[in-house]
Amino acid sequence: MGVSMKQTAVIVGTLGTLSFIFGVIAENKKPASGTVITGKDVVICKFPSDPTVALGYLSFAFLLLCTVAGYWSLFYPYKGRSVPQSVFFRNTSFVIFFNIALFVGGLAAAMLLWPTITEQLHQVRNVHKNLSYECPTAKTGLLGGGAFLSLDSALFWLVALMLADNTREDFFDEVDEPRKDGDQGEALTSEYEVDGHIKGVA
Numbered sequence: 001m002g003v004s005m006k007q008t009a010v011i012v013g014t015l016g017t018l019s020f021i022f023g024v025i026a027e028n029k030k031p032a033s034g035t036v037i038t039g040k041d042v043v044i045c046k047f048p049s050d051p052t053v054a055l056g057y058l059s060f061a062f063l064l065l066c067t068v069a070g071y072w073s074l075f076y077p078y079k080g081r082s083v084p085q086s087v088f089f090r091n092t093s094f095v096i097f098f099n100i101a102l103f104v105g106g107l108a109a110a111m112l113l114w115p116t117i118t119e120q121l122h123q124v125r126n127v128h129k130n131l132s133y134e135c136p137t138a139k140t141g142l143l144g145g146g147a148f149l150s151l152d153s154a155l156f157w158l159v160a161l162m163l164a165d166n167t168r169e170d171f172f173d174e175v176d177e178p179r180k181d182g183d184q185g186e187a188l189t190s191e192y193e194v195d196g197h198i199k200g201v202a
Helices: 005-029 052-075 092-124 142-201
Strands: 035-038 043-046
Touching (some): 052 142, 092 142
Antiparallel strands (some): 035 043
8 A cells, every 4th residue: 555645744744853853952962162181282172971973963864864755755656646747847836845845955964964073073083282272062053053944844845745736636637637528428429329229210
């Protein structure tokens, strides 16, 4: 049994929400700075144990899954009936929200990855020859901003999905209408032939 549009919408919304939650927690758990330990001609940075890096990568992973699920949900052949992709891109509103969803998702990915990788590098490369080094952490606010953009991206995918649903309905109405008209014509022809046959016999 195939999935329904409601199920794909729930999947996209859930993945976007999880990315948002992990990103916000990562932002809140990030320490303001590390502890400076002065050695002989070097500064050693000691950072508190925190899950920022792991949560940042988790947030990015769920954002990636949300983007893949959002894209897939638009063109999936629901109820076994597929629609050519070119049909969707004739809808101006669909094109606008589709591109916005991609752009916002890409921006969210950059804002999540940049501070996460930076924080990881700070923790790994913690020995510095600059004696005035103050052991900073990743820039504050980027993870939180990326988390909100992840949620926005999921919402834009859902709007695009609703527009795709309208496009599917319009497409199948146009496809099915000639068939219905043809069936009615055949029925009228059959009725006429029967009447004519009966009249001829009479």
